[in-house]
Amino acid sequence: MRGRIMQQSSRRPNIFQRKYLINKGFQLRYTAIVVLVCSIVYLILGYYFYTTSLDNTDLLAVRSFELKGVVEAEDNFTLLALLIAFVVQVGSLFVLGTLLTHRIVGPTFVIARALDNLSTGRYQFMRPLRKKDEFHEFIDRINTVVRILREGVSEDLKVLEQVEAAIEPTASAELRELLSRTKEQKNRLINP
Numbered sequence: 001m002r003g004r005i006m007q008q009s010s011r012r013p014n015i016f017q018r019k020y021l022i023n024k025g026f027q028l029r030y031t032a033i034v035v036l037v038c039s040i041v042y043l044i045l046g047y048y049f050y051t052t053s054l055d056n057t058d059l060l061a062v063r064s065f066e067l068k069g070v071v072e073a074e075d076n077f078t079l080l081a082l083l084i085a086f087v088v089q090v091g092s093l094f095v096l097g098t099l100l101t102h103r104i105v106g107p108t109f110v111i112a113r114a115l116d117n118l119s120t121g122r123y124q125f126m127r128p129l130r131k132k133d134e135f136h137e138f139i140d141r142i143n144t145v146v147r148i149l150r151e152g153v154s155e156d157l158k159v160l161e162q163v164e165a166a167i168e169p170t171a172s173a174e175l176r177e178l179l180s181r182t183k184e185q186k187n188r189l190i191n192p
Helices: 024-063 065-119 134-169 172-190
Strands: none
Touching: 024 065, 065 134, 134 172
Protein backbone atom coordinates (compact mmCIF):
# COMPACT_ATOMS: atom_id res chain seq x y z
CA MET A 1 0.00 0.00 0.00
CA ARG A 2 3.00 2.32 -0.43
CA GLY A 3 2.74 3.86 3.04
CA ARG A 4 -0.33 5.97 2.50
CA ILE A 5 -0.97 8.31 5.40
CA MET A 6 -4.69 8.71 4.87
CA GLN A 7 -7.32 6.75 2.98
CA GLN A 8 -9.55 8.20 0.30
CA SER A 9 -13.00 8.68 1.73
CA SER A 10 -15.08 9.47 -1.34
CA ARG A 11 -16.07 7.00 -4.02
CA ARG A 12 -14.41 7.39 -7.43
CA PRO A 13 -16.69 8.58 -10.24
CA ASN A 14 -17.33 6.02 -12.95
CA ILE A 15 -15.35 6.20 -16.17
CA PHE A 16 -17.93 8.35 -17.99
CA GLN A 17 -18.17 10.94 -15.19
CA ARG A 18 -14.45 11.68 -14.94
CA LYS A 19 -12.99 14.84 -16.33
CA TYR A 20 -10.06 13.67 -18.47
CA LEU A 21 -8.88 17.05 -19.75
CA ILE A 22 -7.68 18.70 -16.54
CA ASN A 23 -4.92 20.84 -18.05
CA LYS A 24 -6.16 21.14 -21.64
CA GLY A 25 -3.16 23.08 -22.91
CA PHE A 26 -0.58 20.54 -21.79
CA GLN A 27 -2.64 17.45 -22.53
CA LEU A 28 -3.74 18.48 -26.02
CA ARG A 29 -0.28 19.80 -26.95
CA TYR A 30 1.42 16.57 -25.78
CA THR A 31 -1.18 14.37 -27.47
CA ALA A 32 -0.96 16.42 -30.69
CA ILE A 33 2.83 16.00 -30.78
CA VAL A 34 2.55 12.23 -30.37
CA VAL A 35 -0.22 12.01 -32.98
CA LEU A 36 1.73 14.22 -35.41
CA VAL A 37 4.98 12.25 -35.12
CA CYS A 38 3.22 8.90 -35.47
CA SER A 39 1.15 10.22 -38.37
CA ILE A 40 4.23 11.41 -40.24
CA VAL A 41 5.87 8.00 -39.82
CA TYR A 42 2.65 6.27 -40.86
CA LEU A 43 2.21 8.49 -43.93
CA ILE A 44 5.80 7.91 -45.06
CA LEU A 45 5.49 4.15 -44.68
CA GLY A 46 2.00 4.13 -46.21
CA TYR A 47 3.20 6.17 -49.19
CA TYR A 48 6.10 3.77 -49.71
CA PHE A 49 3.80 0.76 -49.43
CA TYR A 50 1.21 2.21 -51.83
CA THR A 51 3.73 3.35 -54.47
CA THR A 52 5.37 -0.10 -54.33
CA SER A 53 1.94 -1.62 -54.88
CA LEU A 54 1.37 0.68 -57.89
CA ASP A 55 4.77 -0.24 -59.33
CA ASN A 56 3.91 -3.91 -58.99
CA THR A 57 0.61 -3.26 -60.77
CA ASP A 58 2.45 -1.61 -63.66
CA LEU A 59 4.87 -4.54 -63.92
CA LEU A 60 2.00 -7.01 -63.87
CA ALA A 61 0.09 -5.02 -66.50
CA VAL A 62 3.03 -5.36 -68.88
CA ARG A 63 2.91 -9.14 -68.56
CA SER A 64 -0.86 -9.61 -68.47
CA PHE A 65 -3.21 -6.88 -69.66
CA GLU A 66 -6.31 -8.83 -68.53
CA LEU A 67 -5.23 -8.71 -64.85
CA LYS A 68 -4.64 -4.96 -64.88
CA GLY A 69 -8.24 -4.11 -63.92
CA VAL A 70 -8.30 -6.60 -61.04
CA VAL A 71 -4.96 -5.43 -59.68
CA GLU A 72 -5.96 -1.74 -59.99
CA ALA A 73 -9.10 -2.53 -57.94
CA GLU A 74 -6.83 -4.13 -55.34
CA ASP A 75 -4.67 -1.00 -55.35
CA ASN A 76 -7.74 1.14 -54.70
CA PHE A 77 -8.76 -1.18 -51.88
CA THR A 78 -5.22 -0.94 -50.45
CA LEU A 79 -5.41 2.86 -50.53
CA LEU A 80 -8.81 2.82 -48.79
CA ALA A 81 -7.52 0.38 -46.15
CA LEU A 82 -4.49 2.59 -45.54
CA LEU A 83 -6.69 5.68 -45.11
CA ILE A 84 -9.07 3.88 -42.72
CA ALA A 85 -6.13 2.56 -40.70
CA PHE A 86 -4.69 6.09 -40.57
CA VAL A 87 -7.94 7.51 -39.18
CA VAL A 88 -8.18 4.69 -36.62
CA GLN A 89 -4.55 5.26 -35.62
CA VAL A 90 -5.07 9.02 -35.13
CA GLY A 91 -8.21 8.43 -33.06
CA SER A 92 -6.58 5.71 -30.96
CA LEU A 93 -3.48 7.80 -30.31
CA PHE A 94 -5.61 10.78 -29.31
CA VAL A 95 -7.59 8.71 -26.79
CA LEU A 96 -4.48 6.98 -25.48
CA GLY A 97 -2.59 10.27 -25.21
CA THR A 98 -5.45 11.86 -23.29
CA LEU A 99 -5.66 8.91 -20.87
CA LEU A 100 -1.91 8.79 -20.28
CA THR A 101 -1.57 12.54 -19.75
CA HIS A 102 -4.53 12.36 -17.36
CA ARG A 103 -2.40 10.10 -15.14
CA ILE A 104 0.26 12.82 -15.03
CA VAL A 105 -1.81 16.01 -14.92
CA GLY A 106 -4.18 14.81 -12.18
CA PRO A 107 -1.35 14.27 -9.68
CA THR A 108 0.35 17.54 -10.62
CA PHE A 109 -2.92 19.32 -9.85
CA VAL A 110 -3.05 17.63 -6.43
CA ILE A 111 0.62 18.42 -5.78
CA ALA A 112 0.14 22.08 -6.73
CA ARG A 113 -2.80 22.34 -4.33
CA ALA A 114 -0.76 20.73 -1.54
CA LEU A 115 2.15 23.11 -2.11
CA ASP A 116 -0.28 26.06 -2.06
CA ASN A 117 -1.56 24.80 1.31
CA LEU A 118 1.97 24.50 2.66
CA SER A 119 2.91 27.97 1.44
CA THR A 120 -0.11 29.49 3.20
CA GLY A 121 0.65 27.67 6.44
CA ARG A 122 -1.91 24.87 6.26
CA TYR A 123 -0.22 21.58 7.01
CA GLN A 124 -2.77 19.20 5.51
CA PHE A 125 -2.05 15.71 4.28
CA MET A 126 -2.54 15.11 0.57
CA ARG A 127 -5.29 12.82 -0.59
CA PRO A 128 -4.06 9.53 -2.03
CA LEU A 129 -3.79 9.19 -5.78
CA ARG A 130 -5.53 6.68 -8.00
CA LYS A 131 -3.67 3.37 -8.39
CA LYS A 132 -2.58 4.02 -11.98
CA ASP A 133 -1.51 7.64 -11.46
CA GLU A 134 2.13 8.64 -11.56
CA PHE A 135 4.14 10.33 -8.77
CA HIS A 136 3.05 8.12 -5.83
CA GLU A 137 6.53 8.34 -4.31
CA PHE A 138 6.52 12.14 -4.59
CA ILE A 139 3.14 12.35 -2.86
CA ASP A 140 4.43 10.12 -0.08
CA ARG A 141 7.41 12.43 0.40
CA ILE A 142 5.19 15.51 0.59
CA ASN A 143 3.03 13.75 3.18
CA THR A 144 6.19 12.90 5.14
CA VAL A 145 7.16 16.59 5.13
CA VAL A 146 3.65 17.53 6.29
CA ARG A 147 3.85 14.92 9.07
CA ILE A 148 7.20 16.29 10.22
CA LEU A 149 5.91 19.88 10.17
CA ARG A 150 2.78 18.87 12.09
CA GLU A 151 4.87 17.02 14.69
CA GLY A 152 7.07 20.12 15.06
CA VAL A 153 4.04 22.33 15.60
CA SER A 154 2.63 19.84 18.14
CA GLU A 155 5.93 19.97 20.02
CA ASP A 156 5.83 23.79 19.91
CA LEU A 157 2.32 23.71 21.35
CA LYS A 158 3.45 21.47 24.21
CA VAL A 159 6.32 23.85 24.99
CA LEU A 160 3.97 26.84 24.88
CA GLU A 161 1.61 25.10 27.30
CA GLN A 162 4.52 24.39 29.63
CA VAL A 163 5.67 28.02 29.41
CA GLU A 164 2.12 29.20 30.04
CA ALA A 165 1.78 26.94 33.08
CA ALA A 166 5.16 28.07 34.45
CA ILE A 167 4.51 31.81 34.16
CA GLU A 168 0.77 31.77 34.87
CA PRO A 169 0.96 33.11 38.40
CA THR A 170 3.22 36.05 37.52
CA ALA A 171 2.34 36.73 33.85
CA SER A 172 0.80 40.01 32.80
CA ALA A 173 -2.43 40.12 30.82
CA GLU A 174 -0.44 41.22 27.78
CA LEU A 175 1.87 38.20 27.98
CA ARG A 176 -1.09 35.83 28.47
CA GLU A 177 -2.76 37.34 25.39
CA LEU A 178 0.45 36.90 23.37
CA LEU A 179 0.73 33.24 24.43
CA SER A 180 -2.92 32.65 23.63
CA ARG A 181 -2.59 34.15 20.12
CA THR A 182 0.59 32.15 19.47
CA LYS A 183 -1.15 28.91 20.48
CA GLU A 184 -4.12 29.73 18.24
CA GLN A 185 -1.82 30.35 15.29
CA LYS A 186 0.02 27.08 15.87
CA ASN A 187 -3.30 25.20 16.19
CA ARG A 188 -4.48 26.64 12.86
CA LEU A 189 -1.40 25.19 11.18
CA ILE A 190 -2.36 21.64 12.06
CA ASN A 191 -6.17 22.06 12.36
CA PRO A 192 -7.25 24.39 9.53
